[in-house]
Amino acid sequence: MINEGTALMVIRSSNWNRRVRDMIKSMEMRMSSAEDCCAGVIPFEQPLKTNPAAERRRSPDTACSSCSAHKQAVCSGFSDEEMEDFGRNVRTRIVKTGQSVYREFEEAKYFYTIVSGEIRLANLLDDGRRQVTAFKTVGDVIGEHKAGYYQSDAEAVCDTVVCQIPIKVMDKYLAENQAIRSVLTSKMQEELHELRLHAILLGRKTPVEKIATFFLGRAENLISEGEDEVEITLTMGRSDIADFLGLTIETVSRTITKLKNLGIIDVPSTHSIVIKDVHQLESLAEGEK
Amino acid sequence: MINEGTALMVIRSSNWNRRVRDMIKSMEMRMSSAEDCCAGVIPFEQPLKTNPAAERRRSPDTACSSCSAHKQAVCSGFSDEEMEDFGRNVRTRIVKTGQSVYREFEEAKYFYTIVSGEIRLANLLDDGRRQVTAFKTVGDVIGEHKAGYYQSDAEAVCDTVVCQIPIKVMDKYLAENQAIRSVLTSKMQEELHELRLHAILLGRKTPVEKIATFFLGRAENLISEGEDEVEITLTMGRSDIADFLGLTIETVSRTITKLKNLGIIDVPSTHSIVIKDVHQLESLAEGEK
DNA sequence: CGATTGGTTGAAGCCCATCAAGTCGGGTGG
DNA sequence: CCACCCGACTTGATGGGCTTCAACCAATCG
The missing domain is CATH 1.10.10.10 (Winged helix-like DNA-binding domain superfamily/Winged helix DNA-binding domain)
Incomplete structure (x- = not known):
């Protein structure tokens, strides 16, 4: 696995550093899984397709309404009809330990709500130094982007399930729906608060x-x-x-x-x-x- | 023009001096009584009271519409009529170097837009260690609060003018007005981005x-x-x-x-x-x- | 069972904080 | 106008604590 192709790994510090190993690992993961279809994406209906009976039994809205993260997530403010519409627009994605949901500088197309598991948001400096800015867990929304591109790497700390919401869809809801707006705003405020606390921690x-x-x-x-x-x-x-x-x-x-x-x-x-x-x-x- | 009422003009940097002077000139008409404001608030009409003509000439809306920070501030998305209403609900406050706009744990009643000058947001640990989480400047909104209380100290880095917006008023605008909502949201996103970058800086x-x-x-x-x-x-x-x-x-x-x-x-x-x-x-x- | 990974522990060095002295400049008062 | 003072900044010397380098240990897995 470690061959000439990875010669770029020549690092100044001669020791066989943990962090470098982490980098290699994450690179390999990216390479091995980087087909057009993102790593770990499992269309929600896929398991259902194999079971027509189940398919009949479960309409899309049922899927969302039985979601274990519903109460903590952005969709918590939706009415039943809205949930039905919402359910048609989202996909569930399974992300295995160490895999990324998205990467910094990648074009931003989706928001994600974490259904189960845990995600770390991290940024890298050119020489490999890394800062994890937050751990996100059930109900949290990730997908912060600026000028169309994600601002951090979002990687699964452990096997994780996320709910993938197209940004356009989210924008539509935000424009129309007061409930989701206030949920999202309060989540952003909470995030700001946590980042400030974290700055105190990091700096002092x-x-x-x-x-x-x-x-x-x-x-x-x-x-x-x-x-x-x-x-x-x-x-x-x-x-x-x-x-x-x-x-x-x-x-x-x-x-x-x-x-x-x-x-x-x-x-x-x-x-x-x-x-x-x-x-x-x-x-x-x-x-x- | 420059009299005892404007003693705050004693400033080190000369170009700074000029900006504040312009500021005052552009707003000297809009202040109404400010008796309930804390130290650092200087009733603006003090010099004006001596000039009834000027007072008559300038209606409240003119004050806001001639505000030097208008283009960068939250109110930038307002129509003329909205600006007029807005102008009736806000107060201008002058904060001298070192004085605080608000303090952590103080009851949060206002948002503030910075009209000129610069504010530092800081948090203290019990033993006096301090972390400045951000410097905020013209057009930025400060007043982040949680459960009704401010989350940091906001102190003037230099002589500063802020526009004081009651939270209730802001909430009303946010509920009604798409423009101000999107301005504020993008400001929050920018703030999140900066805090993340700052975390990288502090940590690594x-x-x-x-x-x-x-x-x-x-x-x-x-x-x-x-x-x-x-x-x-x-x-x-x-x-x-x-x-x-x-x-x-x-x-x-x-x-x-x-x-x-x-x-x-x-x-x-x-x-x-x-x-x-x-x-x-x-x-x-x-x-x- | 070796190999690999993740974690712990040890030793040495360097960088930054600390303590302390010195400098500069603006402001005040004689 | 100068002497003085005070606060803000700079510079120097020292030590400690965190990082770095390196070895070791434990668990997992082919």
Whole structure:
């Protein structure tokens, strides 16, 4: 797999860096799957076509109305009739771990709502440095574009299902429908808020504070009143966390073990963290030593 | 014309002075009573009250229609009649260098459009560390709030004039008016884009790259085709730059002198930078050594 | 079982923050 | 007008913390 064709991989830093491996991996994925039909696109009706009975049973609108993400998604404001129309205009796409939904500078044709799974939005510098600007999850809308082109890479952190909405269709709804407009606006506002918080984190927080903040963000919806202990799942790998927090993998790893040694968290497995003292972690996140 | 009421005119940079003066001249008629405004608001009609003739001559709509920021602001999409209505609902506020338009956690009642000058949006950590998330300038809208409270401090980098729009009024326009909606949406999208770019800068760029990027951003609208040299004005001080870029004042200073010694920029005064080689600076900004 | 991948840990070096002193310029008051 | 002061900026010296480089470990898989 690694042959002369990949000679372009000659990098200044002589070591066999993780990040370079990531790059190769993602390039290979792109190459191997880059047919005209985008990687991972599965027309919604495809599985249904094989089963005429099912096809009859499920009209397009049923598909959408039974969507597990409906309540959190942009379409939540639609009436039944609108949903029916909406369902005719969207496609479901399955994106496997590591594959991209779209890439920076690619022509923007669709918005996507995440139905299940998790997406990272990332940008690359020419020399391979990467910044993950956000992790997006169920109900979030991705597809930010400017002058017709996407502004980041959108890659699946784990196997993910997205709902593909043509931009033109979305524009139509936005022009006509007050409900979807306000949903989308509030989502944008939330996004702005998160990016601002993230700027504070990136610019001014220490590694410990960054990791603590990150964990707490992941725990946000899981913390129950009066409960100190929460278990969170880290869908993404260490390098995603590092690139999200502006650190190196090593620092991420070291910081996590430091928190573990302090007894504030427990790490049953690499992708699972148990916050044992939420309050103390909150103190750390805000810099109170 | 320039009397005690306009004591705010004491400004360092002379061209700046001129802009503010023009500003005041163009709007001196539109202010109505401002007794409920906080410090920094200077009742505008103070000098006018002495001149009833002028007061009669100028109706409120003229004030807005002669606004120097109109073309860049949210109100740019309004028809004449709408502008008239709009003009009745807004107030002009003068904010002197260092004063705040609003503060984080303060109850949000207004949006603001910047008419002239420059505003920094900043957030503080408990121990005093600060992150400037954006510099906002003529035509930009500030006043982002969540659950009824502002999300950052908005402080004047230099003497600044803002147009104060009650949120309720804005909401009304947004509900009714397609034009203002699309203007505001595109402003939000632009803001999202900038915050993402800023995240890349904060998380992954070196001090040199940060400073170079910052300067180029400031030069963006000034660069003319085929011209290598551009002069930019740094309205803000070094500490603002530092807090914007996630650095210390010392590193900012050192980096600027480094660029100066490389012959890429010239520093005629602390608040003025001449980019002598735009192309080379662009290379530095992207990390090409 | 080797090979590969993702993660952890160790050692060394460098860059940036910190602390501290020095400089410049604008403003004030004698 | 000059001396002085103050704040903003620059420059210098030092140390620590994060990155870098490198080895190691554990799990997964052909």
